[in-house]
Amino acid sequence: MLMLLKLLECRAVRLGLLLLVAFSCMRLSGSVLAGSFSVSPIRVTLSAGQKIMALRVINSGATPVSIQLELFSWMQEQGADRYSPTNELLAMPPIFTVAPGESQVVRIGLRRAPDPQRELSYRLFLQELPAPLPKGFQGLQVALRLGVPVFVTSSAPTAPQLQWRLRRTSKGLVLSTINQGNAQGHVSGLQLLLRNGKIMTLQDPVYVLAGVRREWPLEGIVSLPIGELVELSAKVNEKDVTSQLRVE
Structure with a gap:
């Protein structure tokens, strides 16, 4: 499995923590209902020469999973990630359902010109939409939220220092x-x-x-x-x- 996280990378909630929370809740409520999906690749790099990139979302669970895409501009302040909605990128399809064992291609497109001096940073969040609960279900329903970094390279040479x-x-x-x-x-x-x-x-x-x-x-x-x-x-x-x- 490539990734099973609520958030990926910088400031991510790890799978181990998710499982620990789920196990604790299971002891209290009796059962936990959660989907399972992954994405590849785990980061996106766009540029003036490559304005569109495709991701593959894979449902490794036993039930269909519905996902909504959300795009945010990404900044960091005092060691913390800060996000704000953006229309500088486009993600299609915005909402989709993946059957068990199947996959869905998602395309990320750049809607603005790259910055001439610096790299731009964004996050694509894949939010699982809660499925209807089975009749008589008593327990905790966990909706996964997965974040993929999206970078837009500058027209000038870029490098960290x-x-x-x-x-x-x-x-x-x-x-x-x-x-x-x-x-x-x-x-x-x-x-x-x-x-x-x-x-x-x-x-x-x-x-x-x-x-x-x-x-x-x-x-x-x-x-x-x-x-x-x-x-x-x-x-x-x-x-x-x-x-x-x-x-x-």
């Missing part, structure tokens, strides 16, 4: 990065190698959009003196990145 810092603040030790490039950076496998040989894995994959600052508070995790040298390693857009950081 992440600058990292490790500093002491009034709230404790904080690792931060600011993306000074003009395109998103997808950060995964983020780790700190301490001088004593200990390796700290900080977070699961996250997007850092162009011009955005993101922080990872380390209070209660590790305490390092000012001037301590730490090695950072990560993958940014699937490329290995390493950096020597000194605690400020």
Whole structure:
């Protein structure tokens, strides 16, 4: 299964959490009714040369699933994702039903010119529409909501440029990065190698959009003196990145 999440990636609700909630509710109510669908690919990139891209939505469940498409402009503020409705993209068909074991092709189209200087970011949400409940059903009905990142590349060359810092603040030790490039950076496998040989894995994959600052508070995790040298390693857009950081 490619993806079974309420939200995908940066700020996503993971399948494990969904199953935990479902199991807890099952203990209380007796049963849980939930659909199951996935999408491929898991991100969309559009450009002036490719204004339309197709996705395939697959119903891996045992019952039909009805889905509504919603498009939003995507920003990040103070480490949180912010969404607002947009008409700069088009998704077709807007509402559809997929039979068990079948799939539906969804097309995403660009309705504006790319920005000449920077990458544009959006999210396509696939919202499951609740099905009529079986007669006499008592329990919890879970409607899945899945989010797919959509990026529109600039007509100029685009690339992320992440600058990292490790500093002491009034709230404790904080690792931060600011993306000074003009395109998103997808950060995964983020780790700190301490001088004593200990390796700290900080977070699961996250997007850092162009011009955005993101922080990872380390209070209660590790305490390092000012001037301590730490090695950072990560993958940014699937490329290995390493950096020597000194605690400020």
